[in-house]
Amino acid sequence: MKKPKFIRWFKPLLEVLLELGSATPNEVTQRIAEKESLDEELLNKRYLKTGVLIFNNQVAFARQYLIWEGYLTSSSRGVWSLTDKGIEKARTFNE
Secondary structure, three states, rough: OOHHHHHHHHHHHHHHHHHHEEHHHHHHHHHHHHHHOOOOOHHHHHHHHOEEEHHHHHHHHHHHHHOOOOOEOOOOOEEEEEOHHHHHHHHHOOO
């Protein structure tokens, strides 16, 4: 069975939020793109039917799943931040 593509952004998303503390979706996606050295082609690729940027959409899906698992909080509209569980998980990536 094939894994959803947005899973690839779990680790970078947690790492970026550990680094930034909390951030807007735009700040998070920009920082992930920088850290992962993503090329412009990937960043500008869109879904044909909707025109939505695929990268931004996948990061948003990753965020939602991390909220459901208790790693991120959705307490402030337009601001993404880690829970204590998310901080612990993000720190394990650097060990």
